[in-house]
Amino acid sequence: MTIEKIRDRITALQAERKAVEREWPAQAEAAESIAAEVEHLAERGRDILNPSRLRKGKTDLTSHAASRIDVLSIVAALDFERTAARLAAIAFEAHPEPGISAADRRRRLAELDAELRSLEIEEERAIRSSPTPIVRRGDADPTVVLAPDLGRIAA
Secondary structure (H helix, E strand, O other): OOHHHHHHHHHHHHHHHHHHHHOOEOHHHHHHHHHHHHHHHHHHHHHHOOHHHHHOOOOOOOOHHHHHOOHHHHHHHHOHHHHHHHHHHHHHHHOOOOOEOHHHHHHHHHHHHHHHHHHHHHHHHHHHHOOOOOOOOOOOOHHHHOOOOHHHOOO
16 A cells, blocks of 8 residues: 555544544433433532521522522422433434444444554555655654554554
C-alpha cells in the first residue's frame, strides 16, 4: 500500500472512531442513566421536603428565595417513576436511533485502535524505507515514530 493510501485509510479510521465515540448510548443504558440522575435529584428533593426541616423553618419554600428552589428535584421526589419516564421519553424523542451499547462501543473502539496501530506501523516502515524523505503526520503516534524496532510494537 502506498503512503498516500495508508494515510487516507488512517484519516478514515480516525473519523470513524470519532463517530463511534459520539454515537448515542443504547436506549436501555440511557434510560438507566436517566433514572440514576433522577434518583439523585429525588434525594435532593426529599431533603428539601424533609418534614423536620419544614417544621423548623429551614426551607425557602415560602420566602422570596423560592425562585432558587430546585423544582425538578422536588418533582422527582414526589413522583420518581413518572419524572424518569418523561425525561427518558424526551431524550428518545430527540434521538430515536437505537444507539450503541457500552460493550459494543468498547469493542468497536478496540478494533479501530488495533487497525490504526497496524496502519501507523506500516506507515512508519514506509517512511523509514523510503529513499526520499517523507514528512510525518503531525498526529502520528509517538510510540510508533520513536520505536527503535517496529517489529517489537504490538499491532
